[in-house]
Amino acid sequence: MMGYLRSDGRKGIRNAVLVAYLVECAHHVARRIVDRADDPDVQLIGFPGCYPNAYAARMMRAIATHPNVGGMVVVSLGCESFDRDALCEAVAASGRPVELLVIQEEGGTAATIDKGLAAVDCVRSAAGGVERVAMGVGELVIGTICGGSDGTSGITANPAVGRAFDRFVAEGATCIFEETGELIGCETIMAERAVTPELGEEILACVAKAERYYTAMGYGSFAPGNADGGLTTQEEKSLGAYSKSGSSPISGLIKPGDVPPGGGLYLLDVVPDGEPRFGFPNISDNAEIVEMIACGAHLILFTTGRGSVVGSAVSPVIKICANPQTARRLAADMDVDAGRILEGEATLDEVGEEIFDVALAVVGGERSVSEALGHQEFILTYKSFEPVGPACLPARAGVAA
Amino acid sequence: MTKLLLLHPDDNVLVCAADIARGEELFMGDEILVARESVAMGHKVARRAMPRGTKVLRYGAPIGSLTEDVEAGAWVHGHNLASDYIATHDRTAGEAA
Known part of the structure; x- marks a missing residue:
């Protein structure tokens, strides 16, 4: 396998040029630039809010300097709170090309779109010069999410991903699972898998936080479907x-934007800290995907029973269908049919191996189904977090000591 | 192959691996269960008769408590099973005042 070498030593499996809007008021202009560029590797991301938010700034910075990203065009209206200079400086400091367009200074919509297209050409051409080097399985960061789950998810696709995760962890890769609100009820068994008792306590506390938060919101992380x-x-x-999550020990607890310090299995805490303020922790599946990407995930293993069709900007999404009826109905949206397990046509181990192989093919440059269909969803909203405590990353604490 | 899955020996519900019809006789090892109603793939059926308040076990772990008595072979879902953590909502939730 080959990867795009970045200045921080991480390697990317894609070389995307991002066009980022810094407030909803710049969204249309940024989208037009991406539409007119008409290149699957020129992708739209952004933050809609006009008010400042440390979490959103950190997420945008993490994504702009993600190993799958080669460069960036930043589109600002001009009066929003987002610190565009700090973002551009962070991208430039990472050795990536970056161009800033301020709509109020460029002469409005049409002029900014025209200049944006030229900026994309410039950034794409500079990003194209990045060195490609050998990359091992142990250098991969892989996230997993379930969306549109049903009664088959926990029997077929989810444990099959667990098998693939065990294999990736055994080969030294970093695996991330998440949505603590969807782990309510699993806290005790999960805490027992932590590499230290102190980490186990942190896991119990973060699921208790999720239960409090969702109770305050009035709804659990559970859809009518x-x-x-x-x-x-x-x-x-x-x-x-x-x-x-498979059966590996849990090496650490991270929050959005934290890149795990080494290989192993990590739990991502997506529920904000403090009193509930900005609404639901993750308003839809793509919000969770964006957070795993901000933690460095090169690709996402997405399981679905009812049939989700989404992909993502920045990192490819691989679809694993749990339900054989859905696998037939939405066949053209799925990479792996784990529903075969329910019909006795494949075992969990076989589908786990297939997921591992499909993931490596996508790492090698093959487009996942959602990628080929042009899915590049991205959503980022307001949140607030405290940094993780020392007990959350025992390996890092050990190194520091 | 069997249409009902016992995911853990301690479980008191079975998961449908295919759509099943009302009155269908279903084999679960030595046990024979008659479906009390039609149940769709992915849904759950009571393994035995159980009184209200019973903890329902799937994967060998509790997934909530029965809100009414159920017969063996009955469909177990939101009408007779509730979370011990956070209530489940449906599509009418957004219309509530």
Whole structure:
């Protein structure tokens, strides 16, 4: 395998040029630039808010300097709070080409779109010169998520991803699972897998935080379609979701934007700290995908029972379908049919191996199905977090000591 | 092959690996269960008769408590099973005042 070598030593499996809007008011202009560039590797990201938010700034910086990103065109309206100079400086400091366009200074919509297209050409050409070097499985960061889960998810696709995760972890890769609100009910068994008792305590506390937060919001992380598909309660959905994590020890607890310090399995805490302020922790699946990408995920293993079709900007999304009926109905949206397990045509181990192989093919440059269909969803909203405590990353604490 | 999956020996519900019809006789090892109603793939069926308040076990772990008595072979879902953590909502939730 070959990767795009970045100045921080990380390697990318894609070389995307991002066009980023810094407030909703610049969204249309940025989208037009991407539409007119008409290149699957020129992708739209952005933050809609006009008010400042440290989390959003950190996420945008993490994504702009993600190993799959080669350079960036930043589109600002001009009066929003987002610190555009700090973002551009962070991108430039990472050795990546960056261009800034301020709509109020460029002469409005049409002029900025024209200049934006020229800026994309310039950035793309500079990004194209990046060195490609050999890359091992142990250098990969892989995230997993489930969306549109049903009663089959926890029996087929999720444990099959768990098998693939075990294999990746055994080969030294970094694996991330998440959505602590969808792990309510699993806290005790999960804490027992932590590499230290102190990390186990942190895991219990973060699931308790998720339960408090979701209770304050009035709804669990549970959609009506989950019930249509046979799931009845939050904890039933959680137990199925949890099986994506496989059976490796849990090496650490991270928050959005934290890049894990080494190989192993990590739990991503996506629920904000402090009193509930900005609404639901993750308003849709893509918000979670964006957070895993901000933690350095090169690709995402996405399991679905009801049939999600989404992909993502920056990192390829691989779809693993849990339900054989859905796998037939939405065949053209799925990379792997884990529904075969339910029909006795494949075992969990076989599908786990297939997921591993498909992932390596996508790492090698093959387009995942959602990528080929042009899915490049991206969503980022307001949140606030405190940094993780020392007990959350025992390996790092050990190195420091 | 069997249409009902016992995911863990301690479980008191079975998961449908295919759509099943009302009255269908279903084999679960030595046990024979008659489906009390039609149940869709991915949904759950009671392994035995159980009183209200029973903890329902799937994967060998509790997934909530029964809100009414159920018969063996009955569909187990939101009408007779509730979370011990956070209530489940449906599509009418957004219309509530």
